[in-house]
Structure formats: structure tokens, C-alpha cells
Amino acid sequence: MAGLTLLSALLTGCTSAGYYAQAVNGHLSLMAAARPVTEVIADPQTSDALRQRLAQSQDIRRFAVNELLLPDNASYHRYADLHRPSAVWSVVAAPPDALVAKTWCYPVIGCASYRGYFSEAEARAEAQALQAEGLEVIVQGVPAYSTLGWLNWAGGDPLLNTFINYPEGELARLVFHELSHQLIYVRDDSSFNEAFATAVERLGGRRWLALHGSAAAREADAALEARRQAFRGLVRQTRGELAAIFEKKSTDPSMDRSYLAMKTEVMAGFRARYAALRAGWGGDPAAYRRLDAWVSGANNASFVSQATYDELVPGFMRLFEREGGDTPQGWRRFYDAVNQLAGLSREERRRALKE
Template structure:
């Protein structure tokens, strides 16, 4: 394993060295951080045979392997080394992402990287480093959020070295959520378009929702479906609450006052929209959890914009899934055709699909069955 890790580090660094000296410190922490994850990983059978592995963890690993097989057999997701090993990271998150947006815009600042292209976040394996980057962006005039990330994808590039492992940061998720996160990350190995974060994340979110629904319908127990229904209902209540604020803020930033450069009026309208969001949250009928309280406390343009990246195009991908007869290989092939288009053509094609999405019932809701109520779209964030 050490030799494989060493070669992985050399391969990553060789590509990253092309980015220039000013970025080498950042890329070194990224490469060495991922190598640390790989070094912590052991094949799942090793954990299962280890007398020191807690029985509760063994049970979760067995479940995760069932989910992994289902992903390839039923959803057409890649059948490779990813998620056949497990790493205990002994920390709350695998990385911490920094997202930033201007004071009067919901457009995320982007950073550009080899292979991945330009994305609307910058990840750090050390939380302190993420907050240091956040301070830099705040000093530059951006609104910033730092949030923990519990899983990420290497896009299939590291399957030769063991792939992406299951992690202690998400292995304890409720069954439906565990299935969704595995499906989401594997979806990035099916299709990934450099410089189009919204396309990539919305596709992966659609796969996790549709796939999670199918898993629960076919493999989940009544207890798992009930647990997921309660968990997801809370999330969707919050999504519905925050979606309107995102729309309100977008309207403020496109207003005639903004066009005229009347920033005092724009600031007042923005403050009113944020006050309304927090007031409605204070009267929210859903269960109050620390994660939601924290999200609301730090809510700004960056948090709302990051949420939109994961949510906004999901209805279009769900409509495309219906168009393709709910056939997973056909669906993946259709998404690959979209991915091959120039961005302007791809966006136009998605807009055409949007007309269907507006008229059709969400495919994920239709597939879940009566145990789980139909849900609004949007699954990223708190």
C-alpha cells in the first residue's frame, strides 16, 4: 500500500506542478491530504475479519457493500474499486470547503484547478487553513462560508490505486442517506464536465435522489423508510423555507436600483430579505436542529449560492430520467450527450427539458411509494 500511495502522490504532484509556484502550497496540502486518506483505508473484508472492529461498524460496512453492489447492478454506476475499502479518519470531516460570493450577487467565486477545471469552492484538509482562506476572501470584499465536507470524488482517476474509500465521516448516516452519498459520488465518475459545477452537482444530486428512492423501495426495511422519511421531511421543510429567500435575493440583485448603482437601496432590500428569512425560520414548524440553527446564523450570499448549485437543475435531470423511460443506461447516455455539447447548447437543451420538469411530477417522489411523501427539490446543505 505504501508503494501505491507514493506513486499516487507523485502522479498528483506531477500534474499539479504545472499550476505554478504560487499555488504549490495549496496543491501540496491537497495531494498529501488525499494520500493521508488513502493510507488510512483498508479493504472492507479486512475490517470485517478484524476482531477489534466494533460490531456496529461491521454492520454498517456490510450494509455499505450491499449498497455498493446495488449501485452498479441496478443504477448503472461504475463497478470498480471505489467504496470497497474503509478509512477511519478520526475527525468530523474529510475536508472543509470555502465558498465565496460578492456582496450583491449569488454567483460564486470560482477557483481553477488541473483536471477539475473551474469550480465554485476551494477545499482544505485542515479546518484552520480553510478559515485562513476565508479571512483572505473576506478581506477582498466577499461574503464567505466554510462548511464541512463528509465525502468527495476523485472522478475515477484514483481507481487504479484503490479508489475512493468509505469514510468514518459518513458511514454512520441513516441508511437512506448512506445510499444517497455513495450514489452521488459514483455519479461523478459517470459524467464530469470541467467548468460546469451546477451541471455536475445537479446530475449527481438527481442520481442520489432517484437511486436512493429505488434502494429504499427495493431493499430498505420499513424502519429504514420511516427513518429516511422523517430525516428527509425535515430537510425539505428547510429547503422550501430557504428557496424563497434565494429567489428574493436574486430579484434584489437584478432590481432597477441595482442596475442604477443605488447600492444603499439594494443593501436595505437585501437586509429586509435576510430579516424575513430569519423571522420565518424562527416560526418554522419543523424540528429545530443545531445544523439548521448554524446554517441560518451564517447564511449569506455564499451559502445560498452554494445551495443553488446542487439544487437548481435537479428537476431537469429528473425529467430527463422520465423521458428515457426510467432506464438507467439510457439516462446516463443522454447525460453524456449533454456533457459533450458546448456549454451554450447544453444550457439550451436543459432549458427545453425544464418545460417538461415543470409539468411532470418529480420522478423520485413517484418511485418512493406511499411510505415517503413527495418532496420539494433540493438536497444540499444543512
């Protein structure tokens, strides 16, 4: 997820000294807080709820290796309580008249469409500086990040309090997503990397719940997924409407200012449609607080960020089915096929996935 930008700071000194220092210090602090899961489970101070969830996390971890053929290494065998709601905060920026993310580039991992901070205050300071440049910006709390397996020698990526209490299906999906980054990662292509990991998390989460989830967990997850599908459709629709406006502006100089009124109308329609959608969901309003905040503050950066995770996912899902689907052989052929795509140019990868 968005913590990939942290890794770039850990592996190169080409960022500003301040950014480099906060990344190194933040990650070292996180690693120092991590304890082996077996130790936390045995600790009499550990609550029964956390003990049960940690035990389940290890079942999920074994499932990732045995069923999904994801890396078998040190990651997710330790637990850290960070005493904060997010592991890192991600900054995403885009111009007001285009759905194109600003990128930050590093010698080791290449370019990424987000920048991660361990301090929310520092992330928001960066956002203010970008806004002063005329960009639209969002700051998002991120529950987990991947070091791509390059720090497994030091204990690997730990389980965190920021996501350990997620619903069962969500916890499994998050672990599968982050481990996917350790399996396949392509320089300079955030959309490819995130869409691949998102496809694995959805496919793996579905299989985990089918084989190991309780009836209640499957029912709750199905309801959550239905809401997500509806919301993703709304976001795709709005993104398409905005893209059409920006495309027209790029070819018609007379729209230099009038496009803003059209954009405002599209965003008002988006929020109205969301309100209608949200009214049909029912349940505790507090459950939708983060989504409500996302919608109320949505801008070009928000839609760019969502596209990074979703746009290429259908292509990966079709590729999975083409390679044999949910069998050990199918998973292996799927990863082989993704590796072949990784060897193509960015444009060729997109063309192949959209075909």
C-alpha cells in the same frame, strides 16, 4: 461533492505550492489510513455496529453497479477512520451584491466554484483572505469527495468514518452521488455536475429504500425528505428575493447603498420563516444543529452553494422519466442523454434542462 477541488490540486501544480502540498499530503494520509472492508469486518477490535454498517455498505455498492449501472471499480471497498468529523473543508465565496460564485480554475478539471482543504484552519485562513477582499464567504465541512475515478488504480475513494454512520438512506445516497461523478463529469460546470449527481442520489436512494430498506428506515427517510423539501423551498424563495434586489441594483445606480437595507430585511425574513418551519418539526433539537448554524450564518455564498446542488435537479429528474424511468434500460438511456447534454455548451445545457 466539494472535494473535487482537491483533485485539481493533485493533478496540477498551477496552484500555490502550499495548497498543492496540503492537498497531496492530505490525500496520501487518507489513502494510507484505508483498509479493505473485509479486513476491518474480520478485525475483532471492530464494533458490531461498524461491522454491520460496513457489510451493508457493500450491499449498497453492489446495488449501485447492478441496479443503477454506476461504475464497478475499486472505490468504496476500503474503509478509513480519519479521527475527525469531515474529510475536507470547502470554501465558497460570492460578492455581496450578486449570487455568483467565485471560481478557481485548473488545467485538468477546469473551473470549480469551491476550493477544498484537508485542514479546517487552512480553509478558514483562506476564508479570511477572501473576506478581506470584500467577498462573503462560508466554510463547510464535507463528509466525502470524489477523485472522479482517476485514482482507482491506487485503491479508489474509501468509505470514511465521516459518513459511515449516516442513516441507511443517507449512506446509500452519498455513495451513489460520489460514484455518479466518476461516470459523468463536465469541465467548467459545477452546477451541471452536482445537479446530475444529486438527481442520481435521490433516484437511487428512493429505489434502494423501496427494495431493501426496512419499514423504519423508509419512514425515517420520508420524514427527513419532507423537512428537506420544505427547507429547499424556503431557500429558493429567499434566493429569488435576493436575486431581484441585486438585479434592480445592477440597473439603478441610486441603489448603491440602499440595497443593503433591503437585503438585511430579506435575510431577517428568511430566518423568521425558518424558525417557524423548524418549530413544527419537533424531535431532538440537536438533530438540527448543523442546519441551525447554516441558517444563522447564511450569506450570498451560502445561497450560491445551495444552488450549485439544486438548481438544475428538476431538469434531470424530468429527463430520467422521459428516458424510461426506473428500469435498467431507462437508466442506460438516461446516462446516454446526460452524455449528450455534456457535449453541448454550458448555455445550451441549461436551456435544455430548463425546457
